[in-house]
Amino acid sequence: MPDQNSLLPWFDDVLAFMRGNALAPWAELLPEQLQQVLHDKEHGDQQRWLESFHALPDIRGVQADLSRHDIALHSDTLSAGQSEQLEQALRGLMPWRKGPFQFFTTHIDTEWRSDWKWERVAAHIAPLQGRIVLDVGCGSGYHMWRMLGAGAQQVIGVDPSRLFLMQFQAYKKYLQQAQGKVSADLLPLKMEDVPPKLKAFDTVFSMGVLYHRKSPIDHLQELKDALRPGGELVLETLVIDGPPGQVLMPEDRYAMMRNVWFIPTPETLLLWCRRAGLKNARVVDLNQTSLQEQRSTDWMRFNSLADFLDPDDVNRTAEGYPAPLRAVVIAQA
DSSP states (O other): OOOGGGGGGGGHHHHHHHTTSTTHHHHHHHHHHHHIIIIITOOTTHHHHHHHHHTSOOOSSOEEETTSTTOEEEOTTOOHHHHHHHHHHHHTTOOOOEEOEEETTEEEOOSEEHHHHHHHHHTTSOOOTTOEEEEETOTTSHHHHHHHHTTOSEEEEEOOOHHHHHHHHHHHHHHHHHHSSOOEEEESOOGGGSOTTOOOEEEEEEESOGGGOSOHHHHHHHHHHHEEEEEEEEEEEEEOSOOTTOEEOOSSOBTTBSOOOOEEOHHHHHHHHHHTTOEEEEEEEEEEOOTTTBOOBTTBOSOOHHHHEETTEEEEETTSSBOOEEEEEEEEO
């Protein structure tokens, strides 16, 4: 049976990278953080997910294209038996929420069309060529691969979900076979685990996180303090229509989610950014989430957006609040 301690070498390369730059203070803490998460607090499903990961077949002649919307993997050597084994192993890592992915002959139609969000965001950000990037709440790492494909020097994602880590490592396994060393790493941690005031990243992404934080100003401050002076914050979050100063705080659930605390208007969000010390904050995109962008699929068979909205009015949530409207904000430290 696979041993959870076998996960720790996954992070050797990122530790080596951190020790050579402004991330060195984090490198001192990270081994103990990973030990606590991956061993001392092992998830009940971790062993099952590890078995699925280790069932992924080794494939020769792997090619990858990180610029495609489905970040496709390809090989001319894939046999029918390997194809079947691959799909079975990937299904052992369900549900797949962020994507899509093309694992050779297996297309993973994820719950979210994350490529649509990436296209909305990528049009407005500073070029990522050569930059050190942090992706907060990175999910299974789909956007991290797009960042790496856009030329980032190093991408580090933080997300506490152990399943997302396994999904990320499934893709990384084959990308390594295609190109050797891969400069992207998902750490199964929270933003609160990132040492304060690192001032080390050129770009920090926080997409779909702010409304889950009980103190949004603290989150914005954490993001700002992770950036080097002049670094760029890319923030994507829920907003509502309304005047400056207005904020929606749900009574209980919002779109069936319990952990939603504050949803500001765009102008209120920009005020929060200014109060947190961010500069030149501006809204570059507003988009109401559609039933085509978030939905149940064969790879995510649980309820999705259609189940979270008023069945008679897609502009309202099941609780009667405004339907999910998402803003992208760009700002500088």
